[in-house]
Amino acid sequence: MKNFTCQACGNCCKWEGIVRATEQEMADAAKLLNITLDQFIQEYTRLSDDRQSLIFADNKDGACIFLNDDNKCMIYPARPWQCRTFPHDWDVCEELQKFCHGQQIAKIKNQIQDQFLIHVFGHPNKPLDVNQFPGDAQVLNCQNICLMLSKLNIPFIYYGCADSIIPNGGAFESIGKPTGNWAYQNAWHNTYTKRLGKALAKHAILDDESPELILALYGAAHAEVDTMQLPVIEPMLGYDHGWATYKVFPSYAHQHTIYAKQPELAYQTKFFDIVIPHFLDENNFITSENPKDYLLYLGRNAPDKGIQIARDAAKAAGRELKEVFSGYYGEEKAKLLANAYAVMMPTLYVEPFGYVAIEAQLSGTPIITTDWGAFAETVIHGKTGFRCRTQAEFVAAIKKAKELDRHYIRQSAVNRFSMDKIAPKYHQYFHFVWNVHKNGGYYANNAFRNISFL
Numbered sequence: 001m002k003n004f005t006c007q008a009c010g011n012c013c014k015w016e017g018i019v020r021a022t023e024q025e026m027a028d029a030a031k032l033l034n035i036t037l038d039q040f041i042q043e044y045t046r047l048s049d050d051r052q053s054l055i056f057a058d059n060k061d062g063a064c065i066f067l068n069d070d071n072k073c074m075i076y077p078a079r080p081w082q083c084r085t086f087p088h089d090w091d092v093c094e095e096l097q098k099f100c101h102g103q104q105i106a107k108i109k110n111q112i113q114d115q116f117l118i119h120v121f122g123h124p125n126k127p128l129d130v131n132q133f134p135g136d137a138q139v140l141n142c143q144n145i146c147l148m149l150s151k152l153n154i155p156f157i158y159y160g161c162a163d164s165i166i167p168n169g170g171a172f173e174s175i176g177k178p179t180g181n182w183a184y185q186n187a188w189h190n191t192y193t194k195r196l197g198k199a200l201a202k203h204a205i206l207d208d209e210s211p212e213l214i215l216a217l218y219g220a221a222h223a224e225v226d227t228m229q230l231p232v233i234e235p236m237l238g239y240d241h242g243w244a245t246y247k248v249f250p251s252y253a254h255q256h257t258i259y260a261k262q263p264e265l266a267y268q269t270k271f272f273d274i275v276i277p278h279f280l281d282e283n284n285f286i287t288s289e290n291p292k293d294y295l296l297y298l299g300r301n302a303p304d305k306g307i308q309i310a311r312d313a314a315k316a317a318g319r320e321l322k323e324v325f326s327g328y329y330g331e332e333k334a335k336l337l338a339n340a341y342a343v344m345m346p347t348l349y350v351e352p353f354g355y356v357a358i359e360a361q362l363s364g365t366p367i368i369t370t371d372w373g374a375f376a377e378t379v380i381h382g383k384t385g386f387r388c389r390t391q392a393e394f395v396a397a398i399k400k401a402k403e404l405d406r407h408y409i410r411q412s413a414v415n416r417f418s419m420d421k422i423a424p425k426y427h428q429y430f431h432f433v434w435n436v437h438k439n440g441g442y443y444a445n446n447a448f449r450n451i452s453f454l
Helices: 023-033 037-044 101-111 137-151 187-203 252-261 263-272 307-317 330-338 355-362 391-403 406-417 419-438
Strands: 045-047 054-056 117-121 156-160 170-174 212-216 232-234 246-249 295-298 321-324 342-345 367-370 385-388
Touching: 023 037, 037 045, 117 137, 117 187, 137 156, 137 170, 137 419, 156 187, 170 187, 212 419, 232 419, 246 252, 246 263, 246 419, 252 263, 263 419, 295 307, 295 330, 295 355, 307 321, 307 342, 307 391, 330 355, 342 355, 342 391, 355 367, 355 385, 355 406, 367 391, 385 391, 406 419
Parallel strands: 117 156, 117 212, 156 170, 212 232, 232 246, 295 321, 295 342, 342 367, 367 385
Antiparallel strands: 045 054
16 A cells, blocks of 8 residues: 555554464574574464464464564564565455554545655754754754654755754755844844745745645744744644644643643644654663662752752762763763663653653663653653652652663663654654645544544
8 A cells, every 4th residue: 555654553463364474484583582493383373274384373362472562563573474565465455454553544645645845943043053052952852853854754944043954854944143142022033033934935835735834943933934824833842832723742741731821822723732752862872781879860950950859869868969960962971871870850840841851761760750740741650760749759769769670661761752653653743734734624534643543
């Protein structure tokens, strides 16, 4: 099927039927599982009813024996040819197609032209250069969005300050050098708005048959630009306001905060919003088999970040607290996180997302946080870290952190926050936005933000 991409829903592995495997395929799978071919045959196969071949055994629920609890194939790199050729060489009946998320997404994508052009409105004060501004979360967001679009093979134009460095796959439209630091409706805001609108007009296609979107990454800085009636998405919305018709929040906690703060705006637009967590490249982080004894605080030296809570809890638990406010980037930062006994992040305000919590988990390091904001969604209590509300809980969490499985923490974070996992969610949302924009808004056919409804 055209535009088919496996969504890893696992439903094809649960259909009634059999999976035949050749001796070589079974040998390859056995090697992957580090067992002998005889052991593989004994434990994982049975004789087919027609007694013509060996077939994979089933779990009690009828699913393939190699489908684990996370809907992942235990032998995916060595899966049989029968599995590798799904659905291209299969005659999948309509009744079964509805259970395959990839087939349903392909149907929607085939109804909407697939090749987008994305206009990325970037940082109004700083060029896109993470090496020059390694600690700036907004510059990081701009970089990550561009990297994600490159991974998705979606053409994009980045509109940003002079000297920006754009990832492969994108073009750059310079807005020039800032004439001051941006603030809402100051002189640079007005100049920036005019420059950005002029630049967009130069590149916009404005063809109803060519999907075209704007990603506005800096809130109110982009709210007064003439967007030429193109749909505007605010992705990675972690700041304290929102204005676009389509918004991507990094957590439900922050979505609810903005809805409560701006009820008049949310009333009109909230039906089209979505929650997609921020993402990072897991290859930028490492794990340590022999972590050190220090607790780590990595963040701003500010009361609202809960630094005093971290200090008091560490002292009560008899642990050293390494306080790092800046200066660690790249490999040095990766080692700092991986070698920590645990990372403390007891933020006092309602955290919109909290990159440090994800960086810690991608390093396999337990994260200890307060029990509100995005942490309720990003920290699996007792598995990847602990969420606490009293000093007794913080002290207990510090003592129990050594019991957590650092390999599980790392893999859980990769499964939930890596670019490979998050990019398809954005791609689906781009299709949703274009469909809603062109085909009737709330009442548009196939207006699905994600595949869970299919």
